[in-house]
Amino acid sequence: MKVLYIIISLLPVVTFLNAQPRSAAVKQVEDYTTKQYTSLEKLYRQLHENPELSLHEEKTSGIMARELRTLNFDVIEKLGGHGLVGIFRNGKGPTVLIRTDMDALPLEEKTGLPYASTARGVNAAGANVPVMHACGHDIHMTVFVGTARALTAIRKQWKGTLVMVAQSSEENGFGADLMFKAGLYDSIPTPDYAIALHDNATLEAGKIGYRAGAFMASVDMMNITVHGKGGHGAAPHTTIDPVVLSAEMIMAFQTIVSREINPLEPAVITVGSIHGGAVHNIIPDEVKLQLTLRSYSPEVRQQIIAAIHKKSEHLALQAGLSPDKLPEITINEPQTPATINDTDLTNRLVHVFTQQFGKENVVEIPPAMVGEDFSRFALQDKKVPICMFWLGAVDPALVKKSKEQGTALPSLHSSTFAPLPEPTIKTGIAAMSGAALNLFGSVIR
CATH class of the missing domain: 3.40.630.10 (Zn peptidases)
Structure with a gap:
């Protein structure tokens, strides 16, 4: 030393x-x-x-x-x-x-x-x-x-x-x-x-x-509550599984930066937290996701937020959820510019x-x-x-x-x-x- x-x-x-x-x-x-x-x-x-x-x-x-x-x-x-x-x-x-x-x-x-x-x-x-x-x-x-x-x-x-x-x-x-x-x-x-x-x-x-x-x-902290219809893990056909829906949403989010944002514009979407369910054999009623969104351009930021809303809603409707059960999306304030x-x-x-x-x-x-x-x-x-x-x-x-x-x-x-x-x-x-x-x-x- x-x-x-x-x-x-x-x-x-x-x-x-x-x-x-x-x-x-x-x-x-x-x-x-x-x-x-x-x-x-x-x-x-x-x-x-x-x-x-x-x-x-x-x-x-x-x-x-x-x-x-x-x-x-x-x-x-x-x-x-x-x-x-x-x-x-x-x-x-x-x-x-x-x-x-x-x-x-x-x-x-x-x-x-x-x-x-x-x-x-x-x-x-x-x-x-x-x-x-x-x-x-x-x-x-x-x-x-x-x-x-x-x-x-x-x-x-x-x-x-x-x-x-x-x-x-x-x-x-x-x-x-x-x-x-x-x-x-x-x-x-x-x-x-x-x-x-x-x-x-x-x-x-x-x-x-x-x-x-x-x-x-810029940094946005986004929260998404993914709704579903819970039930017995042995009868998934009687449910609308929010865990599966969340997985589909997460994978869909990965295409926003890679396929919708101009490659010359820096942007990041990270899902940092997934919480849903309590035990092995029960499909829960909801899952909560926490995301961070990062960009330099206000236009790109808005494009990312809009794309997340669109993909979340489309996948929820595709899964059979009614319009009143679509994912709830909020962004923490204040946003960091x-x-x-x-x-x-x-x-x-x-x-x-x-x-x-x-x-x-x-x-x-x-x-x-x-x-x-x-x-x-x-x-x-x-x-x-x-x-x-x-x-x-x-x-x-x-x-x-x-x-x-x-x-x-x-x-x-x-x-x-x-x-x-x-x-x-x-x-x-x-x-x-x-x-x-x-x-x-x-x-x-």
């Missing part, structure tokens, strides 16, 4: 040596972060060990609020769930918003880390479940705090208003919607830019990933990152079909350009091994996902601070 940590500690140095000459402000951020790193990793471990589920982030939110108050931010709490916002006014200039998410997932951690989570929480169904930061929101928050510390420490190097938003409940898609319903953009100076990052489970620590335009997909990065803003930040880290450490990454409610920051009445970028979080040795052996790395939302704290945290702070400084006008473009 000692040798491993020595190798890791050299990675940020190598990264910065490969970069172009940096401004004095960016150099100050890097030096400050190096001095602060022991404190930041301690914070990271604290957050990792004490995760909280969506809409339950009370203690986590308290930590974020205390950090911002210590830095003389004006803090507004309970702004949509446990969401909060900190405002730091530093003279006349642009307003830059930086956002982090705070919630964790209902998973039992199996990383074997000495600081692995053993926390438990109560999920939306009222069940007591294990909780883990399996999506790296603990990394996001640590970078968030480190960036706030660094930018306030060098406040003489920039002018403007820094808005730090810590959002509740990203994982279930509620958080951003709740913040805006609570009047987020009416409570702060209108941002000129909004930026965020997300750790990446396939990209090496020390690297930054980007994508202008389509970045993450697609995250579309502003092209000009993204290109501007890519230039900043290339200057900081070197061209070889700034990687264009294809759009992903995962979703992120950071998209909502661009979709309010007050139009704000947004950019979310990827933060490499994987030990480079593991990435190399994965490529050589053809083995998969633990993904986000995996019980074995374990980001490499250093240099991930240092790189994240340098990237986010460098981006903000540029947007404040402090870095040569």
